[in-house]
């Protein structure tokens with residue numbers, strides 16, 4: 001079975017893809033299941049977008065329309081990618097009381113309203129400072145917030161590091177605490193297959209982090225392409241599955257109404 005659990009439709013400000021177009025391409029690619037994970041990043045302040053929020057009623061309406069058309073050909077789930085900051089946690093808690101979704105990616109895109117991808121957070125800090133700062137911030141979030149399924153692109157800071165990639169060695173203590181906490185909470189992490197298109201030398205998260213997660217007993221792992229363009233669906237899945245098998249993983253997970261369910265790979 002193959003499932004892509006990180007897909008942005010045009011309900012995300014940075015994607016123009018219609019849900020229906022995504023579903024049709026997914027069927028063509030032989031995917032058995034997909035999950036839409038559109039962006040909700042509250043309190044985003046940058047010069048490119050002034051809002052990064054899903055229009056919930058429209059999002060659900062279009063999801064159910066497309067699902068009813070194609071449910072005999074592919075499983076289609078509804079999820080969200082929350083770009084959580086400590087001060088926006090109450091808004092996500094409210095959303096999760098109001099809306100029923102299958103799956104939530106917990107991601108960190110901004111810290112104190114400073115964007116990682118624009119290097120606003122990194123500016124004025126040493127490489128070790130902003131890398132450790134990022135993982136310390138994630139730890140704070142998981143200590144206060146539990147309305148999620150898996151942590152998205154755990155070492156995403158590497159994608160936006162103006163000084164190259166810092167070796168995991170400098171942050172492995174924080175990552176270990178984070179993974180232990182996630183496992184204890186019954187949550188998981190994702191392998192984000194966009195690492196190839198970002199020309200990263202390793203997987204996202206890195207093989208070392210995935211191994212550590214496995215050795216600590218972590219098994220809940222989803223696979224997602226982080227699609228923003230149609231050709232990115234199911235991006236490098238087969239190569240990455242081989243690498244996951246080499247670590248020891250023989251199952252990946254889907255989610256149904258926030259409940260994890262394993263499937264063989």
Ligand SMILES: [Zn+2]
Nearest residue numbers: 081107152153
């Ligand atoms: Zn993200």
Ligand SMILES: [Zn+2]
Nearest residue numbers: 006008081226
């Ligand atoms: Zn994403």
